[in-house]
Amino acid sequence: MSQKTIGGDAIDRDDLAKYLATALDITRFRDFCPNGLQVEGRREIKKLVTGVTASLALLEAAIAKGADAILVHHGYFWRGEDARVIGQKHGRLKLLLAHDVNLFAYHLPLDMHAEFGxxxxxxxxxxxxxxxxxxxxxxxxxxxxxxxxxxxxxxxxxxxxxxxxxxxxxxxxxxxxxxxxxxxxxxxxxxxxxxxxxxxxxxxxxxxxxxxxxxxxxxxxxxxxxxxxxxERYGVQALGTHLAAQFGIAHDFIDIDNPV
Ligand SMILES: [Zn+2]
Known part of the structure; x- marks a missing residue:
């Protein structure tokens, strides 16, 4: 697969989205949410943080670590949810947009992938x-x-x-x-x-x-x-490790504990 990187240790946001669309075969699934780039942030990605769910706690921890992009299994914009940007959704989106951080989310494609799933x-x-x-x-x-x-x-x-x-x-x-x-x-x-x-x-x-x-x-x-x-802690970790090796970017998995 060919990809264009900005430098040896960075990748362009849209190139990463394209790479993941192919690698995870996202068009194969009838899913309950959009898979791919859900919230657009800065163009250059040098630091990736992965986590299970794009909760406020994960966003805060990722931003504190200097993330340019966050990649999760449970993102936003689920089918049937209230579309208004108020309350919990407002708090999360405001934080992401204020820090110009990208949010990528992959639901069923990340459950089912033969290697990273x-x-x-x-x-x-x-x-x-x-x-x-x-x-x-x-x-x-x-x-x-x-x-x-x-x-x-x-x-x-x-x-x-x-x-x-x-x-x-x-x-x-x-x-x-x-x-x-x-x-x-x-x-x-x-x-x-x-x-x-x-x-x-x-x-x-x-x-x-x-x-x-x-x-x-x-x-x-x-x-x-x-x-x-x-x-569901392991798919995003495997994918993040792969992306770090593939593009030379930095990667951290952040585990926000959840007893359920
Ligand atoms: Zn799940």
């Missing part, structure tokens, strides 16, 4: 080998745990605790033998039915809802709620 990056950390996809738009991934010593659902829960640094909520029997695992990061509790149909005997996602518990219990498929934020 949240599903792929979570699989890498847990040693999950993907074999198939399931659910709407193939958002769910199905596979097996590579490490044979991870034999039960309880073993998998402990592995998640070690790798993600937090205790997952397990609905099911920890002693249940592991079969096929299904996974989808974030708020993908609604894919449990598809995971069951695809043959998973354990399903991992970020969030869980009240009805999810009953479906897990009544189907005998174990459910591991590992945290929406916790499961």
């Amino acid at each position: 949240n599903n792929a990056q979570l699989a890498q950390r847990l040693g999950l080998l993907a074999e198939a996809r399931f659910g709407e738009d193939d958002l769910g991934w199905l596979g097996t745990v590579a490490d044979a010593s991870i034999a039960t659902v309880g073993d998998l829960a402990l592995l998640i605790e070690r790798q993600l640094g937090r205790v997952p909520l397990l609905i099911g029997d920890p002693a249940q033998k592991l079969g096929k695992a299904g996974w989808c990061t974030g708020a993908a509790q609604s894919l449990l039915g598809d995971a069951i149909a695809a043959g998973a005997n354990v399903y991992l996602s970020g969030e869980i809802s009240e009805p999810t518990v009953h479906l897990a219990r009544e189907s005998g498929v174990a459910y591991l709620a590992c945290g929406h934020h916790a499961t």
